[in-house]
Amino acid sequence: MRRTPKESSDSWRRISRRALLLGGAQLGFAGMLGLRMHHMQVDQADEFRLLAEENRINMRLIPPSRGRIFDRKGKIIAENTPTYRITIVREDAGDVEDVISKLSALVELDEDELNRALAEMRRSAPFLPITIADRVSWESISRVAVNAPALPGVTPEVGLSRFYPQHGNFAHVVGYVGPVSERDLARYEDPEPVLRIPRFQIGKVGVEAKYEEQLRGKAGAKRVEVNAVGRVMRELDRREGDNGADIQLTIDADLQDYVQARLGHESASCVIMDVEKGDLLAIASAPSFDPNKFVRGISVADYAILRDNNHRPLASKTVQDAYPPGSTFKMVTALAALEAGILSPDDTVWCPGHMEVGSRRFHCWKRTGHGHLTLEQALQQSCDVFFYDVALKVGIDKMADMGHRLGLGVPPDVPMSAVTSGIMPSKEWKQRERGKGWLLGDTVNASIGQGFVLASPLQQAIMTARLASGRAIHPRLIKTIDGVETEIVGGEELDINPNHLRYVRKGMSAVMNSNRGTGYRSRVVSAGYELAGKSGTSQVRNRVVANDEVPWEERDHALFVAYGPIAAPKIAVSIVVEHGGGGSSAAAPIARDVALQALYGGTPPLDAYPSSDHEKIREQQERLDRERLERAEQARGRA
Incomplete structure (x- = not known):
């Protein structure tokens, strides 16, 4: 059906209005889009350029x-x-x-x-x-x-x-x-x-x-x-x-290597300290372990071997472990009595082999007794009863004060892990830590380094260095950082009468250089290299049977401290052999050998030893040289 002209005109008008509306809407949308694009590309260009750069460039x-x-x-x-x-x-x-x-x-x-x-x-x-x-x-x-x-x-x-x-x-x-x-x-x-x-x-x-x-x-x-x-x-x-x-x-690697070899397969520790500056020349725990195994993560099997070893190779025994110092503590008791004025070098004490304190009997290591002894003789022969007697007169608090002055009961400031403070007990300490009062029997035990007294091998080396020098020597392990020398701490004079120190040193010299001294068999005979020292044996548990009749872990610890040369002390040495038995038999020979190695700067001549020991020492030196060489070759192979 054909449309009339009027109908066609009305239809075109309607289409034109729709086209205009649609075109206007499209034009408006395009305009808004253009404005938004202008805003983003021009007005916000710097911001989006930064965002794009950060997405593209990473640090x-x-x-x-x-x-x-x-x-x-x-x-x-x-x-x-x-x-x-x-x-x-x-x-x-x-x-x-x-x-x-x-x-x-x-x-x-x-x-x-x-x-x-x-x-x-x-x-x-x-x-x-x-x-x-x-x-x-x-x-x-x-x-x-x-x-x-x-x-x-x-x-x-x-x-x-x-x-x-x-x-x-x-x-x-x-x-x-x-x-x-x-x-x-x-x-x-x-x-x-x-x-x-x-x-x-x-x-x-x-x-x-x-x-x-x-x-x-x-x-x-x-x-x-x-x-x-x-x-x-x-x-x-x-x-x-x-x-x-x-x-x-501050450690000498060659000396450290020798010390590790000399300690051998023992469960032991050794500290060698410079008496002048406090430098630690060697500080070794045995047995040891290879730290390279830990760098990438140690295997379960390798770690189990170390963990289950009863000689505890993972323990840093020189600073982490604290032991009853035994008779090496007797210098502390002696100095406390001398400083308190209740003892003079000429005073004597009668040792019948024991002392009665209340209802308890405390024995001397020599059951038949030592008889009348002066301070020098008591240190020389390590008489227990002598120190029982003077300790009861001076009291534990003055002994504790002297122990602190000599470095016991104080954590050494060294950058090693798990450094112990040990224990230097007093009446206040026992009440605070144990909730009990102090007993006379506690004083008797403490007088010979037993009971509550505990000290690490490093603390014993510090004590020995202070006895030898008369100064408040502090240990130093770090010599330089990026070439800058570290500060030497302490070194001031100890608040101890120099004459009293001389009396104690004389007794320590007699220990090693008098034929009745407990360390005489480990003496040094080379002129100018003589040592002074003190042996110690600390009980692991109360018993009456001999060391060789009980399991290894129940035997006494063997200790020895020494300094030398006597005339002009340069080094102090501390040795602990766990469950080694007697200090004079197990620890003293090691102390002598490592001290001579340090003083001579290498293998000492045989003339430094008594002639009766020459053959044994020659064989020992040759064996240690072979072992150190083999260990060095194995290390190069593993590297």
Whole structure:
């Protein structure tokens, strides 16, 4: 049906209005879009350019090179060595199990390390490299490189790793590093970003832990270009960080090596201290362990061997353990009595072999008694009854005061782990710690270093150094930090009458140089190198049977302290042999040998020993030289 002209005109008018409305709406939308685009591209250009740049450019941390540790002569103790490792990127590898299977045919993979790597891979982004084998040989790296086309995602790399070339000699002093754990991070209120780098290592114990911040250094940074999913495309620039500070110890590595060899297979400890500055020349615990095993994470089997050893190789016995000092404490009792004015060097005490205190009998080590003794003779022969008698007159509180002045009951300020303060008991201490009053029997026991009295081998070395010098010597373990000498602390005169110190030193000299002295068999005969000392035997438990009739762990501890040369003291020595028996038989010979090694700066001549000992000492020196050489060769092989 044809439309009339009027109907056609009305239809066009309606269409024109709709077109106009639609066109206007479209034009308005286009205008709004244009204004928005202008606002974003012009007005907000700088803001969006910054956002785009931040998405494209990432900052990555560069781990700093850890500071090295040296001995007093510059011999390296802890260093960073180049090591080869193999990494894998999960998304590039595709079938990870297949790639690892092929890799294991070329390189021996440690099962524990592989499991750790797989666990880390599951937690990490698929494009991040994961270390699957560390410290591999150059031959292994070469095989991987040659077979690279068949190993997608696998890359051989070169890095730095902590290494301890002295192996067990410094394990208890320097300690070791290990991967950062959640417990480590929890110690920091605001952990540095570098601590979150995968497998970044920090000090766990010893000097490595105590000087962590100085040794760690400051991380560097690099700018890398990444794509939308965060994969690195290229490196734009880098800023190297600050390497950690180098630290030099006061310890002589050669002397430390000798001490470890001389302690042998005993459960023992030794401290050699410079009497002038307080420098620790050697501080050794035996047996020891190889700290290199802890750097990458020790295996369960290796750790079990160390943990279950009844000689406790993991314990830092020189500072961590405290023992009843036994008769090495008698100098404290003597000085307290001399200073209190209740004893003079000419006074005598009668020793019938025991003393009755109340209803209890306290025996002397010599059951038949020593008879009448002066102070010098009592120290020389280590008479117990003499010191029972003077201790009851002077009292425990004055003995405790003297012990504190000589360094007992005070934690030594050294950067080692688990440093004990020991115990120097008093009436107030027992009431506070045990909730009981002090008894006369407690004083008797304390007078000979038993009962509540406990001291570490380092504290006994400090005591001996103070007796020898008359000054408040403090131990120093760190010689320099980045070449800057550390402060020597203390050294002021002790508040003790010098004459009283001379009386005690005379008794200590008689111990080793009088034929009735308990340490006479371990004397030094070389003129100018004579030693003064004191033996000690501390009971592990009350018993009446001989040491060789009970199990090893129930035997007495053997102790010996010494200083020398007598005329001008240079060193102080402290020895503890756990369950070794008598101090004069087990500890004194070791004290003499290590003291001579320190004074001569190497193997002493046979003439320093009594002629009757020459053959035995010659054989011992040859054996120790062989053992040290073999250990050094084994260390080079492991390196």
